[in-house]
Amino acid sequence: xxxxxxxxxxxxxxxxxxxxxxxxxxxxxxxxxxxxxxxxxxxxxxxxxxxxxxxxxxxxxxxxxxxxxxxxxxxxxxxxxxxxxxxxxxxxxxxxxxxxxxxxxxxxxxxxxxx
Numbered sequence: 405x406x407x408x409x410x411x412x413x414x415x416x417x418x419x420x421x422x423x424x425x426x427x428x429x430x431x432x433x434x435x436x437x438x439x440x441x442x443x444x445x446x447x448x449x450x451x452x453x454x455x456x457x458x459x460x461x462x463x464x465x466x467x468x469x470x471x472x473x474x475x476x477x478x479x480x481x482x483x484x485x486x487x488x489x490x491x492x493x494x495x496x497x498x499x500x501x502x503x504x505x506x507x508x509x510x511x512x513x514x515x516x517x518x519x
Contacts, residue, residue, distance in 0.1 A: 427458055461499070
């Protein structure tokens with residue numbers, strides 16, 4: 405059995421562009437992986453994992469929105485409190501864009517709607 409500390413260490417592993425398992429799951433709409441990962445950690449650790457940025461400054465939520473994956477966004481946002489949700493939505497990537505900027509830049513009504 406894997407301890408809580410070992411699980412957290414595994415969830416912090418990044419690839420060569422700084423992506424974690426949450427980044428990968430969100431960008432691939434791997435909702436089962438995302439659900440298991442989010443449920444496997446406490447709420448304070450969950451927020452920390454969701455705040456992790458890759459080398460482009462993107463979070464898992466950024467990639468869920470970029471890929472227009474409603475199921476993934478709908479899984480991430482309810483997993484945190486309202487205050488934490490606001491914080492995640494206000495985070496900026498290296499270009500200085502927030503998630504709302506990304507949806508506007510895409511001119512994609514569905515992306516804007518899912519946020």
